[in-house]
Amino acid sequence: MAKDADGNTTVRPATREKREQILKAAVEIFGNKGSTNGTLADVAEQVGITHAGVLHHFGSKQKLLLEVLAYRDQADVAELAEKHIPGGPELFLHLVRTAIANERRPGIVQAYTVLSSESVTDNHPGRDYFEDRYTTLRREVTDAFHLLCAQEGVTEPDTVATAAASILAVMDGLQLQWLLHRDVFGLGEASEFAIRSIVNGVLHPGPTLESYRHD
Amino acid sequence: MAKDADGNTTVRPATREKREQILKAAVEIFGNKGSTNGTLADVAEQVGITHAGVLHHFGSKQKLLLEVLAYRDQADVAELAEKHIPGGPELFLHLVRTAIANERRPGIVQAYTVLSSESVTDNHPGRDYFEDRYTTLRREVTDAFHLLCAQEGVTEPDTVATAAASILAVMDGLQLQWLLHRDVFGLGEASEFAIRSIVNGVLHPGPTLESYRHD
DNA sequence: GTTTGCTTACTGGCGAGAAAGTAAGCTGGT
DNA sequence: ACCAGCTTACTTTCTCGCCAGTAAGCAAAC
Numbered sequence: 001m002a003k004d005a006d007g008n009t010t011v012r013p014a015t016r017e018k019r020e021q022i023l024k025a026a027v028e029i030f031g032n033k034g035s036t037n038g039t040l041a042d043v044a045e046q047v048g049i050t051h052a053g054v055l056h057h058f059g060s061k062q063k064l065l066l067e068v069l070a071y072r073d074q075a076d077v078a079e080l081a082e083k084h085i086p087g088g089p090e091l092f093l094h095l096v097r098t099a100i101a102n103e104r105r106p107g108i109v110q111a112y113t114v115l116s117s118e119s120v121t122d123n124h125p126g127r128d129y130f131e132d133r134y135t136t137l138r139r140e141v142t143d144a145f146h147l148l149c150a151q152e153g154v155t156e157p158d159t160v161a162t163a164a165a166s167i168l169a170v171m172d173g174l175q176l177q178w179l180l181h182r183d184v185f186g187l188g189e190a191s192e193f194a195i196r197s198i199v200n201g202v203l204h205p206g207p208t209l210e211s212y213r214h215d
Numbered sequence: 216m217a218k219d220a221d222g223n224t225t226v227r228p229a230t231r232e233k234r235e236q237i238l239k240a241a242v243e244i245f246g247n248k249g250s251t252n253g254t255l256a257d258v259a260e261q262v263g264i265t266h267a268g269v270l271h272h273f274g275s276k277q278k279l280l281l282e283v284l285a286y287r288d289q290a291d292v293a294e295l296a297e298k299h300i301p302g303g304p305e306l307f308l309h310l311v312r313t314a315i316a317n318e319r320r321p322g323i324v325q326a327y328t329v330l331s332s333e334s335v336t337d338n339h340p341g342r343d344y345f346e347d348r349y350t351t352l353r354r355e356v357t358d359a360f361h362l363l364c365a366q367e368g369v370t371e372p373d374t375v376a377t378a379a380a381s382i383l384a385v386m387d388g389l390q391l392q393w394l395l396h397r398d399v400f401g402l403g404e405a406s407e408f409a410i411r412s413i414v415n416g417v418l419h420p421g422p423t424l425e426s427y428r429h430d
Numbered sequence: 431g432t433t434t435g436c437t438t439a440c441t442g443g444c445g446a447g448a449a450a451g452t453a454a455g456c457t458g459g460t
Numbered sequence: 461a462c463c464a465g466c467t468t469a470c471t472t473t474c475t476c477g478c479c480a481g482t483a484a485g486c487a488a489a490c
Contacts, residue, residue, distance in 0.1 A: 032336060032337050033336050033337055034249075034251065034333060034336050036249060036251055036252045037251045037336065089424070089427040089428055089429075090428065092424050092427070093424055093425070093428070096424065110335055110336075113332050113335060114332050114333065114335065114336060116332070116391060117328050117329050117331070117332030117333070117391060118249060118329065118332070118333070119395070120325055120328065120329060120391070120394045120395060121247060121248050121249050121252065121325075121329060122247050122248055127395075130395060131395050131396065134392055134395060134396065135396070138392075138399075148427060151427070152427070159408055161400065162400060162404065162405045162408045162409075163408065163409075163412075165389060165392055165399070165400055165405055166385055166388075166389065166405060166408065166409040166412070168388065168392065169384070169385045169386075169387070169388025169389040169391070169392060169405075169409070170381055170384045170385045170388055170409070171384075171388070172384070172387070172388040172391060173381075173383065173384025173385055173386065173387040173388035174380060174381065174384040176331060176332060176335070176384070176387060177349055177380055177383065177384060179335045180334070180335060180342075180345060180346050180349060181346065181349065181350070184353075184380070185376065185377060185380055189377065190377045190380055190381060190384075192424070193374055193377045193378065193381065193416065194377075194378075194381040194384065194385070194413060194416075195424065196416065196420075196421070196423060196424050197378075197381070197412045197413045197415070197416025197417075197421075198409060198412045198413070198416075199424065199427075200412070200415075200416060200421035200422065201408065201409075201411065201412025201413075201415060201416070202412075203421070204421055205411075206411070206412075206415035206418075206419060207415065208411060209304070209307050209308055209311065209407070209410065209411050209414065210308070212304040212307070212363060212366070212367070212414075213304055213305065213308070
C-alpha cells in the first residue's frame with residue numbers, strides 16, 4: 001500500500017480531493033444536525049455518493065468525526081496565513097481576529113459549538129479531543145498572560161489561570177448566543193469587548209461586586 | 216375531567232409524584248446522553264416503568280423535553296428561596312450565587328449545556344425555549360447595568376448590551392470547561408472573577424488590547 | 431356498604447422507519 | 461489485468477409511537 005509524505009494511505013489526487021469534499025460536507029451536516037443526529041447518508045448525499053461510499057473512505061462514522069475535528073484545526077491554521085500562533089499580548093488580538101473571521105463561517109462555528117457540548121455526554125468519541133484542546137488553549141493563554149504581566153510590570157498573577165479559562169469561555173458562549181440571534185450583536189465586536197475586560201481584570205482588578213451593593 | 220388549582224388535568228398526588236420522578240430521570244438521561252441520543256426507554260427504566268408508561272404521562276418525547284426545560288427553571292426558582300429575581304447590582308451577585316449553587320448539581324448543568332447547544336441544530340424542539348430564555352436574560356442583565364450605571368454616576372456606555380451577552384456567555388462557557396475538567400477550577404470562583412471583570416469593563420473601560428502591543 | 435360504571439396508569443407487543451455496517455459485484459483508469 | 465472507488469443489496473439493531481388489554485382506584489347508585 002502506497003503512502004504519501006504525510007503517511008496517509010491514499011495516493012490519488014482525485015481521492016484526496018474527494019476526501020476533502022466529504023470532510024467539508026461532514027462539517028456542515030454535523031453542524032446542522034449534531035454528530036449523533038447527522039447521518040452518513042446525509043453526508044454522502046451532499047457529495048453525490050452513497051453512505052457506503054463514505055464508509056469506504058473513512059471506515060466508520062466515529063473515524064469520520066475525529067477527522068472532521070482534526071480538519072477544523074488544520075483549516076483554521078491554513079486560513080490565518082501565519083503558521084505559528086502568536087504568543088504574548090499578540091495572542092489576545094489573534095483571538096479577536098479569529099472571532100471576526102468566524103463571523104464569516106457560521107457553519108464551522110455551529111459544528112464546533114454543537115460538537116464541543118456533545119462531547120461531555122457518555123462515551124463521546126470526541127471527548128478526548130476537546131479535553132486536550134481546552135487544556136492546550138488554556139496553557140497558551142496563561143503563558144500570554146505571564147508575558148503581558150511582566151511587560152506591564154504587574155507582579156500578581158493569581159487570577160491568571162481563571163482568566164485564561166474565562167476568555168475561552170466567553171468566546172464559546174458568545175458563539176452560542178450569536179448562532180441563536182445572529183442579528184442581535186456582532187461576534188467580533190462582543191469578543192473584543194469581553195476579552196479586553198478580562199485582560200484588564202487581570203492587570204488592574206477593580207472593585208468587587210459586593211462593593212456595588214446599596215450605595 | 217377534574218382540574219387542580221393550577222389548571223393541570225391530573226389530580227392524584229401519586230401521579231404528580233410519578234411525573235416528577237420521570238422529569239428528574241429525564242434531566243439525568245438527557246444530560247448524560249443528549250436529548251436525541253437519550254431514549255424514552257432509558258428514562259422509563261430509571262423510574263421502573265416501560266417507555267410506553269412515559270408516553271402515557273407526557274404524550275411524546277418532544278413534550279417531555281419541553282417539560283424538562285420548564286421544570287429546570289421552576290426547580291431553579293424553588294431552590295433559591297427568593298421568589299423574585301433581584302434587579303440592579305444585586306443581580307450580578309445573584310448570578311455568582313447561582314454559579315456557586317450549580318457546582319453542587321453537575322447533572323443539571325450538563326443537561327443545560329448539552330441541550331442549549333443542541334438547540335441550534337435543525338428544527339430542534341427546544342430552540343424557541345432557548346431563544347426566549349437568552350432574550351429575557353439579556354434584558355434583565357441590561358436593566359441591571361442601567362441601574363448600576365446610574366448609581367455609580369457613569370453616563371451610560373454603549374457597551375452595556377454587549378456586556379450583558381458577555382456575562383451570560385462566560386457563565387455558559389465556564390460550565391462547559393468545568394464539565395470537562397472539574398478539577399482544574401471552581402465554577403463559582405471563576406464566574407465571580409469573570410463577571411466582575413466585565414462589570415468593571417463597563418463602568419471603567421481600561422486600555423484597549425491594541426495598546427498592549429510591543430511596548 | 432357493596433355493586434356498578436367509568437377513569438387512570440400502566441404492560442406487552444407490534445409496525446414503520448432509520449441508521450451503521452458488511453459483503454459482493456461492477457467499472458473505469460492506469 | 462488489476463485495483464481503487466464506488467454501488468446495490470442486505471442484515472442487525474434501535475427507537476418512537478400506537479394499540480389493545482388489564483389491574484386498580486374513585487364515585488355515585490342502590
